[in-house]
Amino acid sequence: MVERSQKEVWKLTPWLMIALLLGNFLLMAYDAKTTSQERVIRVWTQAVANFVQSPVTSVTSGVTGYFQSISNLRSAQSENDKLKQQVQELQVEVQKSEDLAKENERLKTLLQLKTESKYNILSAQIIGRDPSLWFDSAIINRGSLDGVKLNMPIVNNGGLIGRVIAVSPITAQINLVTKDKSGLGGVIGELSTSSAIGVVSGNGKRELLEMGYIPGTIEVQVGEMVYTSGQDGIYPAGLKLGEVAEVRPGSATVPQQIFIKPSAKLFAMEEVAVVLYEPPPKPEYEKSVLNADKDNKKPKR
Amino acid sequence: MEQLKITIALIIAILLQWTLRNVHEVFMYIDFPLIIVVYAALQRNTIKALLFGTFSGIAVDALSSGLIGANGFSKTLIAFAVSEIARRVYLDNLLLQIPVIAGACLLDDLVFYGLHRLFGQEPSAPFLTTIVYSLIGTTIAGTIIYLILGSFSVDSLKRRKRDSFSSRRQTRRRNPIRLGRR
Numbered sequence: 001m002v003e004r005s006q007k008e009v010w011k012l013t014p015w016l017m018i019a020l021l022l023g024n025f026l027l028m029a030y031d032a033k034t035t036s037q038e039r040v041i042r043v044w045t046q047a048v049a050n051f052v053q054s055p056v057t058s059v060t061s062g063v064t065g066y067f068q069s070i071s072n073l074r075s076a077q078s079e080n081d082k083l084k085q086q087v088q089e090l091q092v093e094v095q096k097s098e099d100l101a102k103e104n105e106r107l108k109t110l111l112q113l114k115t116e117s118k119y120n121i122l123s124a125q126i127i128g129r130d131p132s133l134w135f136d137s138a139i140i141n142r143g144s145l146d147g148v149k150l151n152m153p154i155v156n157n158g159g160l161i162g163r164v165i166a167v168s169p170i171t172a173q174i175n176l177v178t179k180d181k182s183g184l185g186g187v188i189g190e191l192s193t194s195s196a197i198g199v200v201s202g203n204g205k206r207e208l209l210e211m212g213y214i215p216g217t218i219e220v221q222v223g224e225m226v227y228t229s230g231q232d233g234i235y236p237a238g239l240k241l242g243e244v245a246e247v248r249p250g251s252a253t254v255p256q257q258i259f260i261k262p263s264a265k266l267f268a269m270e271e272v273a274v275v276l277y278e279p280p281p282k283p284e285y286e287k288s289v290l291n292a293d294k295d296n297k298k299p300k301r
Numbered sequence: 302m303e304q305l306k307i308t309i310a311l312i313i314a315i316l317l318q319w320t321l322r323n324v325h326e327v328f329m330y331i332d333f334p335l336i337i338v339v340y341a342a343l344q345r346n347t348i349k350a351l352l353f354g355t356f357s358g359i360a361v362d363a364l365s366s367g368l369i370g371a372n373g374f375s376k377t378l379i380a381f382a383v384s385e386i387a388r389r390v391y392l393d394n395l396l397l398q399i400p401v402i403a404g405a406c407l408l409d410d411l412v413f414y415g416l417h418r419l420f421g422q423e424p425s426a427p428f429l430t431t432i433v434y435s436l437i438g439t440t441i442a443g444t445i446i447y448l449i450l451g452s453f454s455v456d457s458l459k460r461r462k463r464d465s466f467s468s469r470r471q472t473r474r475r476n477p478i479r480l481g482r483r
Contacts, residue, residue, distance in 0.1 A: 129322040130365050134414070
């Protein structure tokens, strides 16, 4: 190995720095220009990092679970009494729901409705979080080999968490709905009856989502549930987003500003599910619109 | 030995950056690779610090939803700036290194944020809060890590310091008694 003197090193350093800065700048320019499907470096680094992140996640969740179980022992007695009472109450509820299910079955047969699940679900685990403090994406242990594709919605039992933004064969990167500034279609109340349809987007604060474009003439109450409307062409309709936490009223010409508290626990998410949903293909007239499809590098004129 | 120590430290720093946020949210405010890059620059290991800056930055960016190369750019710039300062100013005392870590962290965040704005991408975290928490977290963690790394100091490091700051010129004093004699 060639041993360089300090003076030689000092002469070489500015040139090396310029070369490295230029290389990084070109990488940034390339990354800013490419679509998420072409991000090769990102996808393969994720796949490699999976071999580190997965064991660390399982070890930490094991350790956390162990200490959790110790602390749970303290409250076991009082919890046991409460649970006994709950079991009795639930037995009554089960009986009621069995009756209702039978009635439901009977009515369905009458109406000749087909019972089938709307979307397939794939369970996944969060194995990593965004290493940069400026962003808030997460990495799950399911990839293209499991059937995960770009823009597929991610949910947990609380509701919608986000969508897939990059896919490697064994992992996928997801963007949280609270940080997604691109927005998604939302509706307050039921889609079939409500006219409060607007655009929901993250507003930089982790706790709240912001809903816009709801006319000031429509009455919105705090506590009402918000669901996806399916009009964005990414998310299916009917996924739970959260409940209205604050309403800043508008007027006949100014839309009101609505803040939504997400129902999914974004701090404590570990187990999530990928909704294997692919939006229906866009009609021809929509494809011909400029910038309608970002993958079309040269739009038709 | 010194080279190996810093290289291992950097690999561990990248792995920690990849994994610790999933353990607890607090760890996201510590920039482990930056701490090691600044450490390498403070040891006047300039070339290594520059390469470390680029490599660790790209490794972090690849798992982030930000632009690939933004962290590499800012860390390379900081590695150069710190090594240039360390060449001119004596910074081998830990107390003097603390403001350097803080300054490097602040500059790193500002450059990273600025680059994203330049390319039309706005980071989702609030600007001021993120910078303040990052400054506190990285400075505290950096001080602790430097204490640990400093306890493994070896001879090659001392040699490099000697090269950078040459020892004081000793002027030979003439014997005043001899001057009077002829």
